[in-house]
Amino acid sequence: MNIEEIVQNPLMSWGGLLMGIMTLVQVAPIEISPWSWLAKKIGRAINGEVLKKLGEVERRLDKHIVDDDRRTADSSRTRILHFNNELLRDLPHTKEEFIEVLTEIDAYEKYCREDPDYPNNRAVFAIKNIQETYKRRLDKHDFL
Numbered sequence: 001m002n003i004e005e006i007v008q009n010p011l012m013s014w015g016g017l018l019m020g021i022m023t024l025v026q027v028a029p030i031e032i033s034p035w036s037w038l039a040k041k042i043g044r045a046i047n048g049e050v051l052k053k054l055g056e057v058e059r060r061l062d063k064h065i066v067d068d069d070r071r072t073a074d075s076s077r078t079r080i081l082h083f084n085n086e087l088l089r090d091l092p093h094t095k096e097e098f099i100e101v102l103t104e105i106d107a108y109e110k111y112c113r114e115d116p117d118y119p120n121n122r123a124v125f126a127i128k129n130i131q132e133t134y135k136r137r138l139d140k141h142d143f144l
Contacts, residue, residue, distance in 0.1 A: 076108040079101065079129065087133050098130075098134045099141070102130070
């Protein structure tokens, strides 16, 4: 096919003209990129099912992360309450044990601030008692 046949065939000349314009627009320093748009559409058409399954996997993974964070917070709260119970029964503790539980309290309170739906009212008084007991023991220098 020579140039004269291409110019005389209206379908070929319109198709060639459209491809030329799309290429110029793609290369021009404007934000319009028809080739990229077309490639995305084709890619999504081909990979639609994979993208859908990937979305489902992401949702499940997000739920597992939330569940794991909640379990961690529950464990922290349990250790805090247990330590407070030992204080209430007058069991002695070392300064290092207090520092460990205070670190646990910091992480627990941070989680509670980040997740306002998490029920925190169970440990508020235990935390306050641990902190006050630590301060008293620190003032008196009477750790185990």
